[in-house]
Amino acid sequence: MSGSAVSPERLSYLSLLREVEDLYYGEADLLDERRYEPWLELFTDDAVYWMPMRKNVPWEERDRDITAEEDIAWMHDDKPTLTKRVQQLMTGIHWAEEPLSRVSHLITNIRIADSVHVLADGEAMRVKCRFFVYRNRLETETDLLVGRREDTLRRVAGALKIARRKIIIEQSVLMAKNLTVFL
């Protein structure tokens, strides 16, 4: 090491990474504070929100331990459907979340998966992270949802937006009775 200052590329990469972290931590707060309508605004209008299932398969077939895009999934929503889910939560008679569950999203292991250090308007990049989501409802009902996210983030009018989200839960038989929490 020459001892010189961090390169401009490195600085802009770190700045971009911080921007991603701000997006994700802000998103976690919106969800856990039940501010669902601003949460929807984090997604592009053409966003895809996909939660495939997991399967037990032989080593040689390990690529299909995550169900394919054309397969049945836990969720496979466009933005209008995500919006419907938010509207349902806000009816006050959606019994699965009435009264509301207590939820904390922990987001970690954030990595920009493409070799980019700046993202111009209209450009997209892939970002990976892990989530640990704690859900507790009524008295002692508790779900721990742990897994990976693979997002495509696109810059739209200066802001980072989620254009595609793939959510990989590390369970085959889902041990939660329902999935009413956004991941």
Next chain:
Amino acid sequence: MRSLNGSARALVDRTAGEISREIYVNADIYREEQERVFARAWLYVGHESQVAKPGDFLVSKMGEESVILTRDREGKLHVFLNSCRHRGMKVCRYDDGNTRAFTCPYHAWTYELDGRLIGVQDYENSYRPPFDRAEWGLVEVAQLANVRGTIWATWDRNAPSFDDYLGDMKFALDLGLRPWDGGDGETEVLGSIQKWIVPCNWKFIAENFAGDVLHVVSHRSVDMVGIGPTKGPGRRDHYGRALLGAYPGGHGVTYGVTPPVKQRSDYADSPETAAYFQACWEKRVARLGDKAGIVPIVGTVFPNTSFHMQQPRTILVSHPRGACECEMWRIYLVDKTAPEAVKRFLRAYYIRYSGPAGMTEQDDMENWNYASSASRGTIARQYPYHYKSGLGSEDGRSGLIPGFVTDRHTSEQNPRALYRRWAEYMDADDWGALMAADGR
């Protein structure tokens, strides 16, 4: 030992329409029904489209047991207990796939696709005299049946044929499992199976789909926001007039009846899907005439296989896992020859409706969960559940639909029929007694 001592009927008072909470929460009753219901009844295993080629297999469940549905080299279907005859290890721990044989990972006993034991370590030297491997194949179900691609099995060789087991319920399965055009083409399973744990007794799910129109309030939130397939509020296609059909075998169906000449107006969110279903509908009317407008919307084949046979079109099994826990499986069906665009639309619609993230089903799980847990207490158990809606109208008949049919669609006749049959299973020692009880 029998905890009920032949008194299950006392827990199910069908005249008064009162059913003891014990049958939903009592661990002894749960253990006994594994023997008296699940070891004897016909159970859904899988669909032939999931094992289309020789060597294809699907690991499924029958009650608490893990089973393998497989197609052998001659194309014949088999259902085996997924447990090695040597030390009990699961011989297959994959969900599905294709294989030449099942080799146990514990001591390498190896079974042919037809269940024969073909490989035992050091067979020639270690067993003097050699044991007869023909007697140590995988345990196979006693009977297997195929109804329009759906595969059913029973462990009980004395059980009646699946046709006799269904009785007039065959009408609903035959109609509902046809392609939407009413012909003899194939339906197929659309992709993988959703599997998830629900903390409730399996019977909550069975009775819900047998016929419980009263629980529509559970789904008001999804109806308000509207999830298609037609624009605006609501969650499913039009079904017209609702009729309930109950069957002596404990089965129940909620039918929808629309005039067969009606132009369908569904699927406005997807013009391709609307066009497909309209074309199918016209063929259906030409083929089935007056019966074209009859659709088994939801139903349950006793004990634990339920279905939606409109859209979404799915099979649902509530596998028992304990008095207050079950494992739900959703298997989605589609017309095999439907265009890809239609399958894509239906897939998205199916899973925003059903499954653990389904905007309709989510609320059911909450209700079943806390109905179960709030019924476990010593005091709670003293008060039976109330199944009195439509009491006295059990003997209705219809010219259109076989079975005991009522147009009082809020009647609880179908759950009453399911529990009456459940009690008969719990009390009857053999199929002779069960079939003698099979009636009124």
